[in-house]
Structures are given as structure tokens and as C-alpha cells.
Amino acid sequence: MIPVRPIQARERRLPHQSFLPLSPHVLMARRPIVGGNWKCNPESMAKLDGLVENMNACDASKCDIYVCPSPLHVACVCSKVKAGINVCPQNCNFKGCGAYTGEVAVEQMKDLKIEWVLIGHSERREYFQESNDLLAEKMKLILDSGMKCVYAIGEKLPEREKGLESTMAVCIEQLEKVKGLLDPAKVVIAYEPVWAIGTGVTATAAQAQETHAEIRKWIAKNVSEECAAGIRIQYGGSANAKNAPELSACPDIDGFLVGGASLKPEFKDIVDAISSAKSA
Numbered sequence: 001m002i003p004v005r006p007i008q009a010r011e012r013r014l015p016h017q018s019f020l021p022l023s024p025h026v027l028m029a030r031r032p033i034v035g036g037n038w039k040c041n042p043e044s045m046a047k048l049d050g051l052v053e054n055m056n057a058c059d060a061s062k063c064d065i066y067v068c069p070s071p072l073h074v075a076c077v078c079s080k081v082k083a084g085i086n087v088c089p090q091n092c093n094f095k096g097c098g099a100y101t102g103e104v105a106v107e108q109m110k111d112l113k114i115e116w117v118l119i120g121h122s123e124r125r126e127y128f129q130e131s132n133d134l135l136a137e138k139m140k141l142i143l144d145s146g147m148k149c150v151y152a153i154g155e156k157l158p159e160r161e162k163g164l165e166s167t168m169a170v171c172i173e174q175l176e177k178v179k180g181l182l183d184p185a186k187v188v189i190a191y192e193p194v195w196a197i198g199t200g201v202t203a204t205a206a207q208a209q210e211t212h213a214e215i216r217k218w219i220a221k222n223v224s225e226e227c228a229a230g231i232r233i234q235y236g237g238s239a240n241a242k243n244a245p246e247l248s249a250c251p252d253i254d255g256f257l258v259g260g261a262s263l264k265p266e267f268k269d270i271v272d273a274i275s276s277a278k279s280a
């Protein structure tokens with residue numbers, strides 16, 4: 001089912017900056033979604049409990065929340081998170097179980113009642129040479145197995161410096177091969193400009209909003225208006241408790257994929273920021 005929240009009559013009259021008309025057909029509010037990507041952290045089991053505590057402190061009543069632990073910690077975190085916090089591995093094998101040394105298969109995730117998988121993170125693309133073809137294969141496998149997928153995209157600094165057109169050229173290239181798989185009920189896009197990841201340099205709210213709106217526009221044209229209106233797009237890249245309120249106020253930002261700040265208690269404040277912005 002597409003995650004929707006009821007539309008208040010008042011919302012229909014708000015000046016909406018999104019390019020899409022608020023026709024009854026697309027009048028579907030997107031439930032906020034925030035993920036915490038712990039990457040290859042923490043270094044010890046002893047520190048895991050503190051991070052799980054940060055997650056369990058979050059209010060999941062108005063927001064979907066997921067956490068991406070490192071593969072070794074996934075099963076343990078599954079047993080420790082409260083109801084409403086989803087565990088979302090950071091990657092999956094491109095095939096099922098079998099002779100794939102070092103990999104984790106979607107069947108093994110499903111066996112742990114895991115529903116979400118993150119793929120396409122820029123660190124996977126950069127350090128592990130994951131191509132758009134491979135990622136399309138992974139997404140198909142995830143969706144075919146009945147699971148849901150967070151798909152990360154984003155440009156590097158030289159492309160951003162050249163402007164929106166070259167930024168979008170990268171995003172489009174990363175979306176092209178999966179466009180036939182995009183489904184608001186099953187896929188979330190995480191727009192993470194690489195230059196903003198782990199740098200402390202966040203995209204401005206205007207930059208993030210403009211890019212999210214362009215991504216939605218491209219989906220409207222190349223998939224469908226319904227898909228564009230319903231699909232959730234998270235922002236990632238030095239998101240924190242301080243910048244989350246302003247970013248949350250942007251109409252096309254539906255949540256965050258958080259790295260560094262997901263290792264801190266402030267993760268909860270990011271969840272609160274988007275939850276209150278979208279239910280205001």
C-alpha cells in the first residue's frame with residue numbers, strides 16, 4: 001500500500017511550490033521517511049546499544065524510520081530496535097543465496113523479517129564500482145522478492161559546479177535504468193549530493209528543493225505523474241538537527257538519509273523536524 005497520510009482540507013489551499021498541480025488524482029501526501037546510515041560503524045558491539053537507543057528514542061508515529069547497520073550488526077540490531085523502526089541493510093547481493101563469497105542475499109534478509117534494502121550509495125558506487133546496470137539488477141531482485149528499496153543517487157562536486165543541468169544529467173543517468181521499476185509503494189529515492197556527504201557542507205534548502213523538484217519532474221515525464229507525485233525523495237548530505245527544519249519545509253523533500261548525525265542523539269530531532277513540518 002502506498003504510505004499516505006490524510007490530507008487536511010487546509011492543505012489544498014496552501015501555495016504549493018511543487019510544479020505538479022494538486023489534482024484529486026495526485027492529491028496524495030507523502031509520509032515522511034528518515035533513515036540512519038551507520039555505514040561501517042560502530043567499531044564494537046559495546047557501542048551498538050547506544051546507537052540503538054538513539055533509534056528507539058525516535059517517535060515513529062508520523063514518520064517512517066529505518067536504520068542501516070553494517071552487515072555484521074544487522075541481525076543483532078533487528079532484535080533490539082523497537083516496533084516502527086525498520087532495519088535496512090546497506091547493500092545486497094545481485095543474486096540469491098549461493099556461491100557469492102562475502103555477500104548477503106535478500107532471502108537471508110527476508111528470513112530476518114527485513115523489508116527494506118539500501119542500494120546505490122555513492123560509497124558503493126565509488127569504492128566498489130557498482131554500476132547503474134548492476135544496481136538496476138539489484139533493485140529488480142529486491143522488488144521481485146517482495147521487499148522495498150531505497151535507491152541513492154547524486155552528483156559530485158564538478159557536476160554541481162557546472163550547474164543544475166549537469167547535476168541532473170548525472171541523476172537522470174542513475175535513474176534511467178531503474179525507471180521501469182519506480183513505484184511509490186516500494187521505492188524511495190535518496191538524493192545525496194556526493195560533495196555534501198560527510199563534509200559538513202549541506203546543500204542549501206533552495207539547491208536541494210530545486211533538485212528534488214527536477215527529479216520529480218523527470219519522473220513525471222518519463223514514468224508517470226502519479227509516480228512523481230507519490231514517490232518519496234529523501235535528502236542526504238550533512239543533514240543534522242540544525243539544518244533539518246529548513247530543509248523539511250521544502251515541499252519536495254520528504255525526509256532524510258542521515259550519516260554522521262545518525263550516530264548521535266540528535267537523530268531524533270531530525271525525525272521530529274520533518275514530522276512536524278509535514279503535519280503542520
Ligand SMILES: O=C(CO)COP(=O)(O)O
Nearest residue numbers: 037197198237238259260
Ligand atoms: O551518506 C550519507 C547517508 O547515506 C550522508 O552522510 P552524512 O550525513 O555524514 O553527510
